[in-house]
Amino acid sequence: MSFSDREKQLIRAAFSWGQITHKEGFTLSDMEIEKSVLFRRLLAGRPALAFPPPLRHGFPWYEVIEGRSEHMVNASEASPECSIIAPGSRPGDTCILIDGAFWRVAETVREREEYIVEWGQYPIRWRLRKHWEVNYEMTQQLSNFRKHNPGAELQLESRPGQREYSEFRIDDEQTVWLSEWKLTRIGLSGWVWVGTPVELQGDEQLAALYRDRQGPLVIGEANRQRGAGWLRIEQAEGESRFIKLGDALEYQALVAAAINAFDTLLHGVEGDQLQVMDWREEQPLRRYEVPIQLAPLEQFDLGAANYDLVPDNAYTG
Numbered sequence: 001m002s003f004s005d006r007e008k009q010l011i012r013a014a015f016s017w018g019q020i021t022h023k024e025g026f027t028l029s030d031m032e033i034e035k036s037v038l039f040r041r042l043l044a045g046r047p048a049l050a051f052p053p054p055l056r057h058g059f060p061w062y063e064v065i066e067g068r069s070e071h072m073v074n075a076s077e078a079s080p081e082c083s084i085i086a087p088g089s090r091p092g093d094t095c096i097l098i099d100g101a102f103w104r105v106a107e108t109v110r111e112r113e114e115y116i117v118e119w120g121q122y123p124i125r126w127r128l129r130k131h132w133e134v135n136y137e138m139t140q141q142l143s144n145f146r147k148h149n150p151g152a153e154l155q156l157e158s159r160p161g162q163r164e165y166s167e168f169r170i171d172d173e174q175t176v177w178l179s180e181w182k183l184t185r186i187g188l189s190g191w192v193w194v195g196t197p198v199e200l201q202g203d204e205q206l207a208a209l210y211r212d213r214q215g216p217l218v219i220g221e222a223n224r225q226r227g228a229g230w231l232r233i234e235q236a237e238g239e240s241r242f243i244k245l246g247d248a249l250e251y252q253a254l255v256a257a258a259i260n261a262f263d264t265l266l267h268g269v270e271g272d273q274l275q276v277m278d279w280r281e282e283q284p285l286r287r288y289e290v291p292i293q294l295a296p297l298e299q300f301d302l303g304a305a306n307y308d309l310v311p312d313n314a315y316t317g
Contacts, residue, residue, distance in 0.1 A: 016042050016048065046194065047194050047291070048194075050193045050194075050196065053065050054098075054101060054103070056099045056101065058100060064126075065190040066191055069185045070183070070184045070185075071183045072183075073098050074099055075096055075098050075128060076096060076097035078096045079094065079096075080093060080095065082102050086102035086104050087104075094108070096117060098128065098181075103117040106118045112130070115128045115129075123285070124186070124187060124190065125186045125187065126183050126184060126185050127184045128181060129184070130179050130181055131180050132169075132177045132179055133178055133180060134177055142170070142176055146174070167179045187237045187239050188237075188241050188278060189234065192290055194291070195290030196289045197287070197288055198275070198288060200284055204228075205222045206219050207220070207282075209229075209254070210255040214235055216232060216240065216279070216282075217231070217258055217259075218230065218251075218255050218258045219232075219279070224251070225250070226251060227249065227251070229245045229251065231245055231262075232279075233297070238280060242278075242279055243274055243275065243277075243295075244274070244275035245265060245268075245269065266297045267297075273289050274289070274291070274292045275287065276290055
């Protein structure tokens with residue numbers, strides 16, 4: 001008896017899903033299977049993330065890790081009242097409710113206006129900022145009401161102690177403004193989290209072999225002519241992301257290729273697993289091992305300033 005490729009994929013997905021759900025304390029009931037976003041993700045060929053993703057309205061929110069960097073959300077007032085149920089928080093930490101889940105507040109930039117937030121074990125931060133937009137429909141309705149009811153008194157202030165997910169205000173010209181919250185990832189894109197975290201090598205002394213205007217472009221083993229070589233592919237908020245090109249590279253030739261044949265180096269990466277390392281202030285931050293078919297290397301452009309990528313095969317069935 002032999003199995004088709006689809007049947008093998010189904011078996012692998014079910015096995016992985018069973019391991020994860022058992023670890024997290026869920027049962028393998030029909031209801032859990034039907035509503036499981038993770039199981040559908042595994043069936044589509046996408047592995048689980050290294051850590052549980054944030055929740056949005058009760059469901060795993062993969063896109064906030066892997067996809068677009070800006071999202072429109074609802075948010076409550078920041079408070080320490082629910083810190084015991086916010087992933088990664090300690091009792092007394094300030095938390096804020098974002099689309100039905102409590103996130104940890106790492107920094108309050110402006111009370112009720114802007115926060116830096118975190119989720120669970122992810123070493124990622126997001127900026128939660130309130131924006132104000134003109135609501136033309138409500139402005140027109142207010143204008144018509146005042147026109148037909150010139151003597152009416154309007155009480156538009158919120159009641160004391162009332163907590164609202166959105167607010168509105170009226171300026172001196174009787175224009176109605178509504179608030180909206182935007183959640184924006186800070187730093188590098190999250191496609192690497194389909195991989196496995198790798199422990200940093202304490203005895204590996206790495207240094208910049210060549211720098212361009214944006215910082216280190218090639219890094220390798222200090223004070224050597226040959227060895228492991230890493231190439232920068234992303235930058236954001238003072239952090240750089242490198243991929244490992246090999247273990248026994250000739251550094252002079254590697255630097256020349258990085259300057260003159262960047263795309264060739266990317267297309268020449270071999271193997272099933274890609275070694276990725278994030279770097280800040282001349283020091284490695286973290287390393288991952290990512291299945292190479294899930295790394296969007298063909299989309300990186302050396303001259304681009306910002307990256308926000310999801311592999312093309314992210315949601316295919």
